[in-house]
Amino acid sequence: MNKRRNYHSKLLLFGEYSLMEGSQALGMSYRPFKARLSAGGTTKQTQSQDPWSNHILKQYYQNYLGTQPELQTRLDLQRLGRDIENGLSLESDIPVQSGLGSSGALCAAVYGNYAFNPLKPGEVQSKGNWRSLRNIFIEMESWFHGRSSGFDALISYLDQALLLEEDGEISEVSIPENENAAASVFLINTGLKAATGRLAGDFLNEFYGRNKNQGRETGDALKSLNNSCIRAFLMGDKQGFNLVMKELSEFQLKNMPGLVPLNVRKAWARGLKSNSFKLKICGSGGGGYILGFSEDPPAACALLREEGLETFSVEPKHQYHDNNVD
Numbered sequence: 001m002n003k004r005r006n007y008h009s010k011l012l013l014f015g016e017y018s019l020m021e022g023s024q025a026l027g028m029s030y031r032p033f034k035a036r037l038s039a040g041g042t043t044k045q046t047q048s049q050d051p052w053s054n055h056i057l058k059q060y061y062q063n064y065l066g067t068q069p070e071l072q073t074r075l076d077l078q079r080l081g082r083d084i085e086n087g088l089s090l091e092s093d094i095p096v097q098s099g100l101g102s103s104g105a106l107c108a109a110v111y112g113n114y115a116f117n118p119l120k121p122g123e124v125q126s127k128g129n130w131r132s133l134r135n136i137f138i139e140m141e142s143w144f145h146g147r148s149s150g151f152d153a154l155i156s157y158l159d160q161a162l163l164l165e166e167d168g169e170i171s172e173v174s175i176p177e178n179e180n181a182a183a184s185v186f187l188i189n190t191g192l193k194a195a196t197g198r199l200a201g202d203f204l205n206e207f208y209g210r211n212k213n214q215g216r217e218t219g220d221a222l223k224s225l226n227n228s229c230i231r232a233f234l235m236g237d238k239q240g241f242n243l244v245m246k247e248l249s250e251f252q253l254k255n256m257p258g259l260v261p262l263n264v265r266k267a268w269a270r271g272l273k274s275n276s277f278k279l280k281i282c283g284s285g286g287g288g289y290i291l292g293f294s295e296d297p298p299a300a301c302a303l304l305r306e307e308g309l310e311t312f313s314v315e316p317k318h319q320y321h322d323n324n325v326d
Contacts, residue, residue: 007108009033009094010101010155011314013185013291014230016281017256019149019164023223026230027151028161028175030314035092035105037113039083054089060106064143073116074136080114097193099283103144104152107137112157121158130170133157145284163230173234177315182233182241183293185314188279188304190261192287218255225251238295242275245293249278252285259285267307276300 008029015025061084065071080088090109094102112118115136119129137157138150154170155162163173176182225248232241253260253268259281260268271277271292277300282291292311294300301311 005109005112006034006036007105007112007156008159009035010104010152011185011187011291012099012101012151012155012283013233014226015151015164016283016285018219018223018226019151020147021219021223022166024166024227024230025149025151025164026161026173026233027155027164029155029159030100033092033094033100035090035094035102035109037109038089038091039086054084054087057088057090058084060143065110065140068139070139071136075110075114076116077114080110095288098189098288099281099285100289101152101156101283103141104137104154105156107140107144107153108157111136111140111153121160124158125172131168134170163234166227176234176236180236182236182238183245183295184297186292186294186297186300187282187312187314188264188267188290188292188309189312190264190287190290192261192263222251222255241293242278242295245278245280246272246275249280252280256281256285261285261287261290264290264307264309267304267309270303270307271300274303276303 008031010027011030012025012027015023015027019025061077061081065075065080066077071077090106092102092105094100094105096102119133124130124133134150134154136150137153138148141148141150141153149164151162151164158172161173161175163171165171225244228244229241229248231237232244249268249272253265253272257265264279268279268290271279276296277292277294280291280293282289292300292304297313304311
């Protein structure tokens with residue numbers, strides 16, 4: 001086992017929910033939080049990470065991994081089962097149900113340590129294995145969410161900013177920073193847990209299950225706004241991004257209210273009215289972290305403090321790959 005390999009948390013900057021319907025998605029690794037598998041012995045989990053104990057790994061192995069024929073050909077499940085019985089655990093400080101990819105990091109760690117022939121991060125692009133690796137992660141992560149894009153685990157495994165195209169093509173990207181950035185990125189911790197599987201099901205049913213024609217129009221609008229935000233953000237187009245990000249933020253507040261936590265709704269609307277910042281859901285929404293964008297971070301932080309909310313800066317340097325060794 002590669003005991004020293006860390007698998008970092010992720011930020012899905014754009015593409016939550018809409019990528020399940022074929023939109024683009026833009027995500028990056030977020031290096032303040034990480035996870036790695038540890039052989040039996042002392043477990044260094046924080047209190048908030050109890051769900052990722054040896055017991056959960058055992059459930060994942062017995063109730064899911066061992067029942068999937070495709071994964072049985074990809075992963076050394078016999079060795080994984082033995083290690084779990086001997087106390088294998090996940091050392092992680094990634095907050096669970098937060099939108100930061102705790103389950104994706106777990107899947108990436110299992111693949112990296114137990115795949116029969118794991119692709120090394122530097123080999124994926126040259127061998128043209130983007131899709132096949134993502135497909136493995138789709139199957140691995142579906143146990144946690146019911147329906148998964150596989151994108152979280154892919155970002156965690158490759159430890160890089162990635163762009164997912166509408167046709168399924170994937171590429172590494174660099175996120176503009178400093179004066180070239182379209183906006184500064186920050187996070188807000190709502191202090192609430194987000195139940196991804198239930199929320200995803202509720203959202204898809206709301207958008208596409210009741211009135212298919214109306215749902216399709218609303219879903220297409222979300223996809224269009226999402227893709228426009230990605231283009232402007234990667235181009236560093238400040239004016240264009242400010243306009244379309246405001247539309248996306250307004251869209252989510254109006255059309256996805258169940259995914260906007262109550263304790264940030266006032267601040268969300270205040271940012272739109274003042275034009276000092278724009279908020280959007282992070283991951284499944286409904287709790288966890290909220291993503292924010294602003295051209296004037298000090299003013300945004302001052303307003304959010306007035307609403308009793310603390311912000312955390314997201315620096316582009318978190319996207320870059322290193323040797324993953326502490």
